[in-house]
Amino acid sequence: MSDPALRRIVRRETHSPRTAAVTIVVLVAVAALVWVAVETARQLAGLSPWLASPAEMLAWAGALPAAEPRGAVIAGSAGVAVLGLVLLVIAFAPGRRAxxxxxxxxxxxxxxxxxxxxxxxxxxxxxxxxxxxxxxxxxxxxxxxxxxxxxxxxxxxxxxxxxxxxxxxxxxxxxxxxxxxxxxxxxxxxxxx
The missing domain is CATH 3.30.300 (GMP Synthetase; Chain A, domain 3)
Structure with a gap:
C-alpha cells in the first residue's frame, strides 16, 4: 500500500492510542500542581497548611538523601525509577491492538x-x-x-x-x-x- 492516507488509517486501526495513560499522568500532575498552589496560597494568607507548606516540602526533599531508614529511601527511589521506566516504555513502545x-x-x-x-x-x-x-x-x-x-x-x-x-x-x-x-x-x- 503506497497511499500515505491509507497507511495512516491502517496504523490508527492496528495501534492503540496512549490517551488513557496520558490522561492519567496529566491528571496526577495537575492535582499535584493544584495542591502546591493551594498550600502556597494558604501560606501567603497566613493560614496553617493542610499537609505541608512549600518551605516544609523543600526542606523535606533536601533532607531526603540523609534520611533514615536508608532501606525505605532506597526502596522509594527504586519505586520512582520503576515508575519512570514504565512511563518511558508507555511513551515510546508501540501499543498494538488485536x-x-x-x-x-x-x-x-x-x-x-x-x-x-x-x-x-x-x-x-x-x-x-x-x-x-x-x-x-x-x-x-x-x-x-x-x-x-x-x-x-x-x-x-x-x-x-x-x-x-x-x-x-x-x-x-x-x-x-x-x-x-x-x-x-x-x-x-x-x-x-
Whole structure:
C-alpha cells in the first residue's frame, strides 16, 4: 500500500492510542500542581497548611538523601525509577491492538485477530479431518499459535497442520507475514480441556 492516507488509517486501526495513560499522568500532575498552589496560597494568607507548606516540602526533599531508614529511601527511589521506566516504555513502545493488516493496493483492510484465528482453525480442521473444536488457534502480533487436540489414537501430521495454517494466512494476505507454531496436545492436556 503506497497511499500515505491509507497507511495512516491502517496504523490508527492496528495501534492503540496512549490517551488513557496520558490522561492519567496529566491528571496526577495537575492535582499535584493544584495542591502546591493551594498550600502556597494558604501560606501567603497566613493560614496553617493542610499537609505541608512549600518551605516544609523543600526542606523535606533536601533532607531526603540523609534520611533514615536508608532501606525505605532506597526502596522509594527504586519505586520512582520503576515508575519512570514504565512511563518511558508507555511513551515510546508501540501499543498494538488485536488486529492485522491484509494486503491491498487500493483499500485499507484490517481484520480482528479473533476472526483470523477462526478462519485458520476452520481450514486446519477441514484439511486435517478433525472436529472443529479439536483445533484452537491464537493470533498474536507476530505469530500464530495452533493447538491441536486429536481424538485418541488418531495421528496428526504437524507439517500438514502448519502448511494449512500458512496457506490460510497467505490466502488472506496478512501483512507482515506471521510465523506459525503448531503443538499437538498430549492425553493429559486433552483430558484437562
Amino acid at each position: 488486529r492485522q493488516e491484509l494486503a491491498s493496493d487500493t483499500h485499507a483492510v484490517v481484520v480482528d485477530n479473533g476472526v483470523l484465528a477462526s478462519a485458520v482453525a476452520r481450514r486446519i480442521a477441514e484439511e486435517a479431518g478433525l472436529r472443529p473444536d479439536s483445533v484452537v488457534v491464537g493470533v498474536g502480533h507476530r505469530a500464530v499459535d495452533v493447538m491441536v487436540r486429536p481424538e485418541t489414537g488418531l495421528p496428526v501430521d504437524v507439517d500438514a497442520v502448519r502448511e494449512a495454517a500458512r496457506a490460510e494466512l497467505e490466502r488472506a494476505s496478512v501483512t507482515p507475514p506471521l510465523t506459525t507454531r503448531v503443538r499437538v496436545a498430549r492425553a493429559r492436556e486433552r483430558s484437562a480441556a
